Every structure is written in structure tokens, then in C-alpha cells.
Amino acid sequence: MPEPDPEEVIDAELVDDTNLPAIPDHHPTLIPGSQNDPDAWLPPEAQQDIAAGIADATRAAYEHHFKAFANWCATESRRPLPAAGDSVAAYISHLTRTPREKTGKPYGPATLDSIIAAIRTVHRDRKQPVPETKGARQVVTGYRARLSKAKDPASRPNKTSPAKRDVLRRAVRTLDRTTLAGKRDAALLLLGHACATRGGELVARDIESLIPDPEGRGFTVKVYRQKRKIWQDVGVFYDEDPELCAVRATYALVDALKDEGHTTGPLFLRMDRWGYLAPPMKRKGKTIGDATGRMTPQAASDVVERAMARAGEPGRWRSHSLRRGFVNTAREAGADIVAIGRHGGWADGSKALIGYIEEADIFSSSNPLAQINEAERNRRGNS
Structure with a gap:
């Protein structure tokens, strides 16, 4: 299983226990001194309902981290x-000193925090005593301090680069928008930015998700916000710049798909190098991939990464770059933080959104120093 992308992982309290290690028969399953609770069980349908409330990205990430533990x-x-707190602390300490095969470096502090959360959540899900993790978190705190003193980039969150409007323009100009693949990639980049979607939210869109505006201003996109577990109608306007217009790009893709006989179902389909839609994929003789041909969030990130590489844009580019780029672009245009958050499906007061806003405001008129300078200019003008 590939390592999960931290920015695609959704917070959750419960995880599916499929493929998780069995509890050894010779170990207690309850807190010492407690009694079995005759009501501490769930029927199969309730277990399925709980599993349905967990984002796939979260389930995959927790399974990945707990299996490694x-x-x-x-x-x-x-x-x-049930794990002992000292075991968790020792494991986290081990990870701070163990380079990963993929990068040659140990996990960063943010990922270690996620691993601790995964271990605790799996215990809670399986009704096991949750290990005390103060020692593990102190390990992470010390690790972060060492990295910071050494000016190691790993001490800072490994965030994706924001795909703002000017960056998007350079990226879409690298696409051949006369081809089906070029139309798909342009629509993916521009619609993902316009709707401020996560990768999983974007590739889950169907053609039927697009509802034309009766007044011809654009369309509404029905988006399922994974973290808040709600459906949202997102209004997308025709853009003043046709090159960056998500509505035009999306309709161009829909028309091209119709020419291929695809009129319902996934909006974003995988393609092979020759442009064939939904080619079968196999691994070790077994068919893999969505049977409908729907792209995965990883494939969406690959589209973003390739376009940015062709445009010569430095940075870490993933599908989440479109979501972050929307916030930066909207804030620089003077949009209100509440309006930005509600358009992008953030809860009011979201800490994640506030972090993005702070990033966008570094050199904006909202910066306190900029406001001090403006006040000084006004004072001098009035004196």
C-alpha cells in the first residue's frame, strides 16, 4: 500500500478493522479489573453504517500506519x-531515526502525530484500552525542536504549493486542449480550483453533478465534502478570462466524452497513452482500478504535478494545490474569509482555513504592518 498523502487524510474517530492484527488469545482485552459489558457489541449492519461514515483516505492511512506499528x-x-504507552513511545522514537526507503529521510513531525492518532483510534475502534501517549508526543516535540535548531525543512509541515491564478494559467498553457486528454486535464485543473475541492472530492464528480444555471451564468456542481460529510451546491461562474474558465473547460470535456459515447457517470476518466478511455488495468494478473474507469485522487495529483513540471513551476504540487490556490486567489481578490470558507466547504472558524488565509495575507493590505503604513501615509497627508 502506498504511503498516504497527509493532506488527503480526513479526521475520524473510528476505522474499519479489516486486515488489522488479531488480538492474541493469551492477552487480556479489557482494562484490568473491569467486567465484560453484555451490551458492548454491534450488529453487522451497524458496523457497516459506522464504516460508511469514514473517508476512504482515512481508513487507508490508519490501516497503513497501524500495520507498520x-x-x-x-x-x-x-x-x-492493546499496546502499552511505552511501546508507542519507543516506536515513535524508532521512526525519528529510521530513514524511509522512498525518501531516504525519517518521517516528519506532522506524520508522526498522525501515526500516534492512528494507533489511538484503532484501539478505540476495537474497544481496547487506549494507550497513554504523553511520552510519544514528548518524543515528537523534542524531535521537532532538534529539526528546527538544525534548520531542517522537515520541521515545517510539508504543505502543497498553492496553485494560484497566474500559476494555473502557465500550467494550462502546456496542455493540448484539442485532445481528449488535454480537455480532461484542463477541466480537472480549473474545476478543482473553482470548487476548492480535495482530490477525492474532485474525481468523485459525475457528469450528472453539473446543473446548468437557468440564467446562463455558469453551473452548479454538487460536491460531497468529505470531512464534514455533507453535500454542497457550489456555484461556478463563467470566467472573464476564457483561458481560465472552469465552465467552458468542463463543458468542452463533457462534449468530448459524449463523442466517445460516455454521457453519464464519472466526469474524470483514466486514459491510456493513446487516449483510450477507461483501459483495463491489471496487477499480478488481477484486475485493479475502478470498474467505471473513474480516476483516483492519486491520478488527479499526477495530472497537477505533470502540468506544473511542464510549466517549470517549482514546488510540491498535488491535487490539494488547487484547493489551497483557490483560498490564496480569492483572498488576494479581497474576498471575505467567511465567504471563502463556505464556498470551499470549510466549517466556520476552521483552523485549516485560517492557516491558508494567514499565508495569503502575508503581504496583503490585511497585514498589520501594511495597515500601520497606510495609517502613517494618511497622517502625513493630513498634516
């Missing part, structure tokens, strides 16, 4: 479930 416990002759 369980494997380490096996090599250290430690118990993964």
Missing part, C-alpha cells in the same frame, strides 16, 4: 493490541 511490535516482541 504491528509489524514493528512483532520484531520487538511487543504487544500491538
Whole structure:
């Protein structure tokens, strides 16, 4: 299983226990001194309902992290479930000193925080005593301090680069928009930015998700906001710049798909190098991938990354860059933080959104120093 993208992981309290390590028979499953609760069980349909409330990205991330923890416990002759707090602390300490094969460097502090949360959540889900993790978090705090003193970039969150309007313009200019693949990629970039979607939210759109505005101003997109678990109608206007118009780009894709006989279902389909839609994919002789041909969030990130590479844009580019870029662009245009948040599906007062806004406001008129300068200019003009 590939390592999860932290910016695609959604917070959750429960996870599916499929493929998680079994509890050894010789270990207690309850807090010492407690009694079995005859009501502490769930019927299959309730278990399914709980699983349905968890984002796929979260489930995959927690499974990935807990399996790695369980494997380490096996090599250290430690118990993964229920785990001791010292085991979690020792594991996190181990990770701060263990380079990953993919990058040659240990995990960063933010990922270690996620791993601790995953271990706690799996215990809670399986009704096991949740390990005390103060020691593990102190390990992360010390690790972050060491990295900061060494001016290591890993001490800072590994955020994606924001795809603002000027960056998007350079990226879409690298596409051949006369081809089906070029039309798809342009629509993906521009619609993802206009709707401020996460990758999973974007690729889940169907052609039927697009509802034309009766007054001809654009269309409404029905978006399922993964974190808040709500449906939202997002209004997308025709853009003053046709080159960056998400409405025109999306309709161009819909028309091209119709020519291929695809009129319902996924809006964003995988293609092979020759432009064939939804080609079958196999791994070790087994068919993989969505049967409908729908792209994955990883494939959407690949589209963004390739376009930015062709445009020569430095940075870390993922599908989440479109969401962050929307916030930056809207804020620089003077949009209100509440309006930005509600358009992008953030809860009012979202800490994540506030972080994006602070980033956009560094050199804006909202910067307190800019306001001090403006006040000084006014004072001098009146004196």
C-alpha cells in the first residue's frame, strides 16, 4: 500500500478493522479489573453504517500506519493490541531515526502525530484500552525542536504549493486542449480550483453533478465534502478570462466524452497513452482500478504535478494545490474569509482555513504592518 498523502487524510474517530492484527488469545482485552459489558457489541449492519461514515483516505492511512506499528511490535516482541504507552513511545522514537526507503529521510513531525492518532483510534475502534501517549508526543516535540535548531525543512509541515491564478494559467498553457486528454486535464485543473475541492472530492464528480444555471451564468456542481460529510451546491461562474474558465473547460470535456459515447457517470476518466478511455488495468494478473474507469485522487495529483513540471513551476504540487490556490486567489481578490470558507466547504472558524488565509495575507493590505503604513501615509497627508 502506498504511503498516504497527509493532506488527503480526513479526521475520524473510528476505522474499519479489516486486515488489522488479531488480538492474541493469551492477552487480556479489557482494562484490568473491569467486567465484560453484555451490551458492548454491534450488529453487522451497524458496523457497516459506522464504516460508511469514514473517508476512504482515512481508513487507508490508519490501516497503513497501524500495520507498520504491528509489524514493528512483532520484531520487538511487543504487544500491538492493546499496546502499552511505552511501546508507542519507543516506536515513535524508532521512526525519528529510521530513514524511509522512498525518501531516504525519517518521517516528519506532522506524520508522526498522525501515526500516534492512528494507533489511538484503532484501539478505540476495537474497544481496547487506549494507550497513554504523553511520552510519544514528548518524543515528537523534542524531535521537532532538534529539526528546527538544525534548520531542517522537515520541521515545517510539508504543505502543497498553492496553485494560484497566474500559476494555473502557465500550467494550462502546456496542455493540448484539442485532445481528449488535454480537455480532461484542463477541466480537472480549473474545476478543482473553482470548487476548492480535495482530490477525492474532485474525481468523485459525475457528469450528472453539473446543473446548468437557468440564467446562463455558469453551473452548479454538487460536491460531497468529505470531512464534514455533507453535500454542497457550489456555484461556478463563467470566467472573464476564457483561458481560465472552469465552465467552458468542463463543458468542452463533457462534449468530448459524449463523442466517445460516455454521457453519464464519472466526469474524470483514466486514459491510456493513446487516449483510450477507461483501459483495463491489471496487477499480478488481477484486475485493479475502478470498474467505471473513474480516476483516483492519486491520478488527479499526477495530472497537477505533470502540468506544473511542464510549466517549470517549482514546488510540491498535488491535487490539494488547487484547493489551497483557490483560498490564496480569492483572498488576494479581497474576498471575505467567511465567504471563502463556505464556498470551499470549510466549517466556520476552521483552523485549516485560517492557516491558508494567514499565508495569503502575508503581504496583503490585511497585514498589520501594511495597515500601520497606510495609517502613517494618511497622517502625513493630513498634516
